[in-house]
Amino acid sequence: MWRRLIPGVALVAVVVCQFFDCHDDPAFEPEEGPLGELQFTWLGALQYIHVKNGTPHYFRVPRVVLISRQFVLSTAVDAALIPEGYALGNIVFGDYERDEMECKTSLEELAQGRECEPAVLLMPIADVLLHPEYKHFNVRNSIALLKLITPIKSQYMVPACLPFKNFAITKAGKQTTESLLHIDFSSDVPRDFIEEEKDIQKVKLLPRELCYLYDALPTLGNVTKLPKDRVACTTGCGYQSGSPVFIHEHTGHWSIVAISQGGSPCQDPLRVRRPPPPPIHTLIHPYVPWITAAITGKAVGAFAKDDPFGYVMPRTSIYDLIAHTWVGHWWMGGLRCYDRGEAADDIFRFYHEIFQIKPTTVTYLAYYLEIDAAHDTMIICVKVGMPYRLGQPKVWQLDSPEIKVRIPVRGFQHVYKIQVEAWAYNATESLSSSIDDSSTEEK
Template sequence: MNYNIIFSIIAAVRLVSSNIRDFSICHDDFTLKPADGILKEHTFTWLAFVQYLHVTTGLPHHSIAPRVVLVHSQFVVGTATDLLHLPKNYKLGNIIFGDYEREENECDLTYMQTKMAEKCPRAYMEMPISDITPHPEYSRFGVGNSLALVKLLRPLKSQYMVPICLPSLEERTRKKRNKAVFMIDYISTVPRDFDTERMGKKTLKMYTHKECRRHRSKSRLGSEGVTHVLCSSGCGVRPGAPIVSQNVDGGFELIGVAAGGAPCTRRSMRRKLISEPPLYIDVYPYNNWIVNVVTANKLPKPYSQNFMLVEGGSSMGIHSGYLRKRRKMKAGWKSRTYVVGDYCFKTVKRQQRSTSFFYSENFEVKADPPAKLNVILKLSAGIDCTIVCAKLKLPNRLIVPEIKGVGGYNITVTFKTDWFPYIFYFNLGLNGKNTTAADFATWIPERKPGFW
């Protein structure tokens, strides 16, 4: 047997699995619900912008800096027009993450400093561009506004820089009913001083393609120039700015990318649907294209064809009879959240279809003088509910917790802390699903007085 062929098959399967898993590691903070206005630093780190540099002087453009959004550790998405049709005498510069969040070891933060609640100072990241891939509808069929994927020179190093989640059908359907989305953008049109630059959040009312066309026809405006269009209340929206929704599990999903909008001439225009509303490119129809482009850039070439590419990762043809009844659950970090359970590493679409986010609680301990903690937390969901995903958010990744029992109805969370100065906090969230008949029959004899 050719061992080189076997090795290439294993390598291809692992690369596909890790690449698809990357899309499940996205911004899903169930504790984050910021109010409208100026945001704290490190709230939404996946927003960046593109610099236009003058071909002679090298200076950035004084009034244009299109926004882009991180959808993968090495890919950002933006409008094709802003990335490919550049202003006269300007070239495309770097992608700049103005609110780059570093890990403790990146900024040489000692363990003692971390214990005293010190954090890395503010930073920004300038990342060169490796390649730009516009959607075929733009490059081949001349659609006026469409999306383009930009490949960065290398993946972002920091584990705290998680991308935004791609939109799911369930969340998109929910937005058609309640229409509440919010926009994240830099305060300045062209960010320059990153020590003082801030982001802001603004809640908007979203309208579907049909509603936009009806409104534009009534106002006697021309065609939208986009295949998949959304519009919203407000004005003065900059190109590439994202409109975002937070799903019931806490994930932040990219609903639309702004193609532009009329400027604000009056303050009252910011709260209502104006005659020329801001237009957005609906991201959901581009989901498969985004996944395919990223996957094509990650797979080795040539690669073996005897594996299946599925939503949850790669799959081999193993008969179910050879598998154990209770497998060891996957565990790992998603930014500062430690997760345990196979369902935690599936896409947002799969999680919402198969599970329910049923438990969320914040814990906070205040100590004066400083103290240590030895946490032992036991929870039971009852035998009618199977806990399939446990999420524990911690201040940093220096504490590695242990979560046992995922896949059953009882879990135990244990971890120890070192000395902390005044306040220590953590957050726990659980996803569950209905218990199967086989598991119910196995667990029913365990019900006895005093069993937690």
């Protein structure tokens, strides 16, 4: 594989553009601990507001996850059991990433150095959709959907992905031993969302028998036991209710595996008398049919087979026939850029490069790349990551071993970064697999 870079540069004043990694960046593998950059903007919090003085609750702040532009996912308990004297307040996104229109900023102003800083978004709740198993069968560890009063407008607020399969179970039918990622705010009770940080840590699933062991203990009231195929226990402690557990797919998508039901805080290691009960999480995959039907009003079977979500979202929908459009900070060139799951098993990223320019004066530059792949390797997707949508890239000759990409940018100064990724598939393997399939059908 090789590429030719033919830059055209016209030196002319100075632009500083902060570069944010996109949620879909396959190269982004976060380390455990506090996150240093803006990430996971789909993580929010549910506020309870005092009915008399309007102050938020000081001890209970459940987490929510943005799964579409107008719906967030939460636990059923958090949506239904409101603290006495309080009412449902707002959904808070502490890292609300505004786009150019919401900033009321033109691309020329951004290119001249003006920055569109992240903001705090307070969004009222229009409706609460509790899962029927919670309302009618007293299944306590269930989920709920909170409908926002208006859709999220910013194009940079890309929702998280619903799972297209049960990531907790391997193909052999056993529980996975892979590490999952738990994402939450650093503070147990977030208050100042402007300064609030996020933490990420790796967790592993514990044997399911351990969950059922604690579930066998006497319970108060008429509460149904844990649904055996919808809960999981993990390592760790002190998880907040609604905080998500994710998996990072090879295509870069962040898929929700489970949400925490909360629990007791971590014990003092010097005063441990007995092992605490493991944290309980609700697996999301069994609820995807209900989520899609509740949001869209249509059953999952009404959607196309290649739609792993079951309903239209930016990560999987086809906006136009050629599928060359923006998703967050990434420009997607090619229909296969939207594939994930089994539909993306045959594609791989073979080219990834970050271009960085640090001029001494105002610079106008346009990138032109020619990317050549190995023999019998067909390039079917090109992704371009930019800090803002400062240009409309173009790509030619997709589904061939050689493609051409043109990335126009505007005048800038100081530092500017662009990421370019190329995805391909092996034409020989695809041909042999199709022949095998046809032979099998003939038999």
